[in-house]
Amino acid sequence: MVRGRQAGYHNYSDKEKLLLCDVAAKFVPIGRDMWESVAVEYNSSKERSWAARDFDSFRRKFRKLYAKPKPTGNQGDNLSRRQRTVLLAHEVQYAIECKGGGAHPSHDGRDNGADDNQQLDETNDGDVSDVSPSPDENFDITNSNCAEEISAPTYFNAATGTPHEPTRVVVPREEADEQDSQSIESSDMFIVAVAVDGPDGPSNPTSTTTSTPSGASSGTTLSSTPPPASTPRAVCRPRVRASTPIASVATPDGSELTRNPERVATDAAEAERFRRMNATSDRLGGRDLRVLRDNFEEMGGRTPGAKSKRPATETTAPPTYAASKRVRAKKRMDALEKELLEAELTSASTGSDMKGLLLIFREDGDRRAEAEAKLRREEREERRADEKRDRDERELVRREEASANEARRLQDREDEMKKRETAERKEELERAERRDEEAERRRQFEARLELDRAEARQRHEQMLLLISSI
Numbered sequence: 001m002v003r004g005r006q007a008g009y010h011n012y013s014d015k016e017k018l019l020l021c022d023v024a025a026k027f028v029p030i031g032r033d034m035w036e037s038v039a040v041e042y043n044s045s046k047e048r049s050w051a052a053r054d055f056d057s058f059r060r061k062f063r064k065l066y067a068k069p070k071p072t073g074n075q076g077d078n079l080s081r082r083q084r085t086v087l088l089a090h091e092v093q094y095a096i097e098c099k100g101g102g103a104h105p106s107h108d109g110r111d112n113g114a115d116d117n118q119q120l121d122e123t124n125d126g127d128v129s130d131v132s133p134s135p136d137e138n139f140d141i142t143n144s145n146c147a148e149e150i151s152a153p154t155y156f157n158a159a160t161g162t163p164h165e166p167t168r169v170v171v172p173r174e175e176a177d178e179q180d181s182q183s184i185e186s187s188d189m190f191i192v193a194v195a196v197d198g199p200d201g202p203s204n205p206t207s208t209t210t211s212t213p214s215g216a217s218s219g220t221t222l223s224s225t226p227p228p229a230s231t232p233r234a235v236c237r238p239r240v241r242a243s244t245p246i247a248s249v250a251t252p253d254g255s256e257l258t259r260n261p262e263r264v265a266t267d268a269a270e271a272e273r274f275r276r277m278n279a280t281s282d283r284l285g286g287r288d289l290r291v292l293r294d295n296f297e298e299m300g301g302r303t304p305g306a307k308s309k310r311p312a313t314e315t316t317a318p319p320t321y322a323a324s325k326r327v328r329a330k331k332r333m334d335a336l337e338k339e340l341l342e343a344e345l346t347s348a349s350t351g352s353d354m355k356g357l358l359l360i361f362r363e364d365g366d367r368r369a370e371a372e373a374k375l376r377r378e379e380r381e382e383r384r385a386d387e388k389r390d391r392d393e394r395e396l397v398r399r400e401e402a403s404a405n406e407a408r409r410l411q412d413r414e415d416e417m418k419k420r421e422t423a424e425r426k427e428e429l430e431r432a433e434r435r436d437e438e439a440e441r442r443r444q445f446e447a448r449l450e451l452d453r454a455e456a457r458q459r460h461e462q463m464l465l466l467i468s469s470i
Contacts, residue, residue: 012061014081016050020058021065021088028095032344033354035059040361065089097336246280248291248299260294283321 012020023042029035035055043052070090071083079087248257259267267290271277280286292299 013050014085016046017061017065017085018081018088019045020061021085021092024058024062024092025088025095028092028099030096030099030340030343031347033347036354036358040358043365062089062092066093097333246286246288248287248295257291257295257298259288259290263290263294 020038020042023038023045027034027038027041029038032055035058039053039055039058042058046052065086066089068086068089071079071087249255267279271279279289281289
């Protein structure tokens, strides 16, 4: 079996969690159709880079956020984004519970437990009746939450095994559903009269109308004689402290615990001395405190002198009053979740139109996304073509300018060479003319020199002739 995260799985970011909490606070979903509306609103409001999700993913993520511990303390606006998502999930869950009705175990803010008493009162009002009729008040049972009387109930005395006339106490169906240890599965009723030992001996037996499975057998002989008319009374948390304590047991299947006979006289003297002192406790469900005192170790307690840790084999103490209330509230929430699941299944059978609309919206969204993607691709290709055309035009202009510059440079070079050649020829002609002029001047100079020499010779000869003649 391959463990770990599945391929293609995308976790929720903090922004996605905040958007989910905002949409859930807007719709306050209590059924599948409302979660589908949450999914449609989320997918239409999300950013383009976020993945599209279905309503099952949103519901699972919301439950995970609500399951996380709520931020406590006076932190003000210093909460991180992740803590803010958990706080928003708790607030939305509180609104869902208030919208669905019934008891809710949620708080309405980070108040350091200031509303614990109010929460317990709301839990009590959700599953316990506030009516506390007097023993001598007769009324007809019209509440649908109470079990209906049957024509011939079966009853017996659990202490003596003989028929007994009980005082009938009607148990609400919700209270019967919460008793998991009794495994209530049928609506067959019988009345059991249990004799409870009071402080001064056996007291009047009390009975409860209880459900039992069909076909269940009992070792005690049952009598089918119908009981006489009596005063019905609703079972609920007593508003006035009961005078008769409830039998105490160490375990659900254990035997009944009794008081220590050696301390009866001491207890009687103490009760005579302190007349306003009660021997029962509402937090223990109306059980006798003297039985708890005399059987402290049997019920899971430890002596004050014990310094070692509790052995692993020892059973822990029974749950406290607040713990039992939390358990009852949890059971109430499980029942509400079961009802919500049934409502979701019912709405799912008739939600084909909504599914069709969701499919149409999804296909429309896909078509729009494809059209937008196609338009973006065309715009991108057109932009690239324009850029390429501009580059080609600029390159062509650059090449033309370069060729013109090169031609101009070559022409300038040719002109320069022609000018140089012309200048060289001109200089050569000038040099030739200068050479000719020099040669002519030299010839003329030599001719004049030769003439001067000839004249000088003639004058010399004439002088010699003149001298010789003298």
